[in-house]
Amino acid sequence: MFSRIDRYRWSFQDSHLPEVTLFAGENVAFDQRAVRELRQMLEVQGTMNRWSSHAPEAFPEGAGLQKVVLTPDFHKAKGIPVGTVVQTRGFLLPQAVGNDVGCGMRLHTTSLTAEQVLGHQKALIPKLRRMFFEAGRNIPMNRLQREALLREGLLGLMDTTPRSLQEGLWQLFHDQDLTHEAEHTESLGSRRARNTLGLEDFLGQRDFTRDGQIGSLGGGNHFVEIQRVKNILHPGIAHAWGLRKDQVVVMVHSGSVSVGYTCASMIREHLSRLYPAGLVHPRNQLYPVPNAEVHEETVLQNWDALNAGCNFATANRLMLALMVRAVFQDLEMPTDFPLLYDATHNMIWEEDGTYIHRKGATPARGFEAMQNTPFRFTGEPVLVPGSMGTSSFVLAGLGLREALSSASHGAGRVLSRGQAMQGSTQDLDDLLRQHRVVTPVDFARTRPDVAREKLKELLQEAPDAYKNIQAIMETLQGAQIAQPVAELEPLITVKG
Numbered sequence: 001m002f003s004r005i006d007r008y009r010w011s012f013q014d015s016h017l018p019e020v021t022l023f024a025g026e027n028v029a030f031d032q033r034a035v036r037e038l039r040q041m042l043e044v045q046g047t048m049n050r051w052s053s054h055a056p057e058a059f060p061e062g063a064g065l066q067k068v069v070l071t072p073d074f075h076k077a078k079g080i081p082v083g084t085v086v087q088t089r090g091f092l093l094p095q096a097v098g099n100d101v102g103c104g105m106r107l108h109t110t111s112l113t114a115e116q117v118l119g120h121q122k123a124l125i126p127k128l129r130r131m132f133f134e135a136g137r138n139i140p141m142n143r144l145q146r147e148a149l150l151r152e153g154l155l156g157l158m159d160t161t162p163r164s165l166q167e168g169l170w171q172l173f174h175d176q177d178l179t180h181e182a183e184h185t186e187s188l189g190s191r192r193a194r195n196t197l198g199l200e201d202f203l204g205q206r207d208f209t210r211d212g213q214i215g216s217l218g219g220g221n222h223f224v225e226i227q228r229v230k231n232i233l234h235p236g237i238a239h240a241w242g243l244r245k246d247q248v249v250v251m252v253h254s255g256s257v258s259v260g261y262t263c264a265s266m267i268r269e270h271l272s273r274l275y276p277a278g279l280v281h282p283r284n285q286l287y288p289v290p291n292a293e294v295h296e297e298t299v300l301q302n303w304d305a306l307n308a309g310c311n312f313a314t315a316n317r318l319m320l321a322l323m324v325r326a327v328f329q330d331l332e333m334p335t336d337f338p339l340l341y342d343a344t345h346n347m348i349w350e351e352d353g354t355y356i357h358r359k360g361a362t363p364a365r366g367f368e369a370m371q372n373t374p375f376r377f378t379g380e381p382v383l384v385p386g387s388m389g390t391s392s393f394v395l396a397g398l399g400l401r402e403a404l405s406s407a408s409h410g411a412g413r414v415l416s417r418g419q420a421m422q423g424s425t426q427d428l429d430d431l432l433r434q435h436r437v438v439t440p441v442d443f444a445r446t447r448p449d450v451a452r453e454k455l456k457e458l459l460q461e462a463p464d465a466y467k468n469i470q471a472i473m474e475t476l477q478g479a480q481i482a483q484p485v486a487e488l489e490p491l492i493t494v495k496g
Helices: 032-042 044-054 114-119 121-133 143-160 170-175 178-183 235-240 257-274 293-330 425-434 448-461 469-478
Strands: 002-006 009-012 019-023 064-078 080-089 104-113 223-232 247-254 339-344 346-351 354-359 361-363 381-384 392-397 406-408 482-494
Touching (some): 032 064, 064 406, 064 469, 080 361, 104 381, 121 482, 235 482, 293 346, 339 381, 381 406, 392 469
Parallel strands (some): 019 064
Antiparallel strands (some): 080 354, 361 406, 392 482
């Protein structure tokens, strides 16, 4: 079981397992269900050992689990807890990423003030609802663009989108400083996939047609939020990043929607074909992918699927942000809209001969690791949203190797979705009105029974279902994982 090392760290004690460290301060709620799920996940070491004994050539020498880090928002998910970082050598564990391949966070700064935005809220809220949920978005794409996006990410999309394409959101796309966009996106928003196998339905026609996937918010805890900079916590870094008190910013949390799900399904199919027929299948249904020459093609197929899904997720967040800018422009609120940072928190990274798998954990690298980026003097921007109606935070990564340079991607659940749905819809209704939450349902105009059903669904994301974001911040700062830079408060939240 876990034993406390110090004020911010726990150690998982088991002589047969790799080093496991949980970062959680005294005020961070503990999820016992996630601990049981963690134990099941760690059985992948035994799966690898059995496979290696059956076929010694499958795994390179020294293969195995190296280290596991659990961030403060550690909580039960499906198969592998959210807030888990797994370091392996000699094999990939693609299922550690989950179905929402490439899910991540994005933050744009603006030249608007909270007073300007709230002065337009009466018109802003219905325009946001139309843009996000009533077919208001217009993002025509052709097959060439879609294929380049999947195979080469943001850089591929830039190369295949002519400036003459000005319809819908493309005018705003060209209005962005696209070089800045790429430089302020983790991995330039461009991971190379050799092909788009299995994604033929997404590629669509050769002619320009409205795209049915990109610009999709998704459900669960995904959101687009217009926020105000409430407090500056590190003036020097805030100034370098263009953050100032009372400024309006736009935060996006979303992923790869059905494209990512398709990619994850392809990965599961690859794994089922790869596992030796003579071995008992693992109880946890988690399959390592040996990084040996005999399995090279399967490894590459997994990378293709992961990279394509991640590329789509990054572009999806870009379009979701531009949808907000389009609404601002429509209401005659022109604004600068530079990207501060975009980073995924569901992906695999190759580092120093090992693989770092992050599920619901965001990179938090220090300035040394960011030397070839605009963040070489500050460390990597870390975006940590709170629960609905609470503060979010911008931090600077400190590159703590003990934490595998990883931080929380949010507050983390304390109640399951089923438990949360037993809460009071009246309390949630009051919260939605107080915090200006835009949903597909206009509660002022819809039928009472439809409104009640939507409220029950939204109870899954009620603040009481999540850990205290201040306790998460205390741990990240106290453990020297990341330095808080600014606190953001919600003005208007868009949720699917």
